[in-house]
Amino acid sequence: MRAERERAGLSLSELARRAGLSKSTLSQLESGRGNPGVETVWSLATVLGVPFSALIDPPQPERALVRAGAGDPTRSDLADYTALVLSHSPPHVRRDLYRIDAEPGAVKVSVAHATGTVEHVVVITGRARAGTRDDPEDLSPGDYLRYPGDVEHLFEALEPGTSAVLVSQQR
Structure with missing residues (x-):
């Protein structure tokens, strides 16, 4: 830092x-x-x-395998929500790949990230509400959503055991 x-x-x-x-x-x-x-x-x-x-992450080798349940996720202080970085940006690339695990309860609201940030989410298990705070979408397994990450946005688990893959991309 x-x-x-x-x-x-x-x-x-x-x-x-x-x-x-x-x-x-x-x-x-x-x-x-x-x-x-x-x-x-x-x-x-x-x-x-x-x-x-x-x-939060040191540079990664070219090849990586992350088994389900492995890793040390970062926990939210405000919701039952964890984010595990699966792959972070190599030099000159501005995108990160995360596995999200969340439970129903408090909504995980994220402040606007850097200008030009776009987030992509695919729900794997459960159901979730995600997107910009003023226009979220309800998502089921296999659903994909792209939305601006440079405005306030949210992720809310609608069922127990909700998981998703999230890509945060900066332009």
């Missing part, structure tokens, strides 16, 4: 202000002592203009 902050030419104080975090929280995250929720990481990624995965 420090390298991305410095690349963006932001002080610790300025990044904290823009992301709506305290300077001490950001300092802890940069030193590897914090455990941020998905909302905090998205906020920082948006301010820095980088993909979500750039702040």
Whole structure:
């Protein structure tokens, strides 16, 4: 995170202000002592203009296999929702691939990401409501939806055991 902050030419104080975090929280995250929720990481990624995965994953080898149930997902602080980065952007590509697992209850509302971000979602199991906050769609297994990720958007599990594949693409 420090390298991305410095690349963006932001002080610790300025990044904290823009992301709506305290300077001490950001300092802890940069030193590897914090455990941020998905909302905090998205906020920082948006301010820095980088993909979500750039702040949480080391570079990946050319070939990768992620077994079902494997990995260390990032949990939402506000909903029963986890996002596991399956593949993050290689250099000069701005897209991340996630597996989403969610349960009915609180709606996972995401703030607008960087300008030009588009999200693609395919429901695998269960049913979900997803899309922009003012125009969501109800989705069943196999349904695909593309929507702007640079406006407030949501994902809501409508059935227990809902899972989806999400691609976040920055133009």
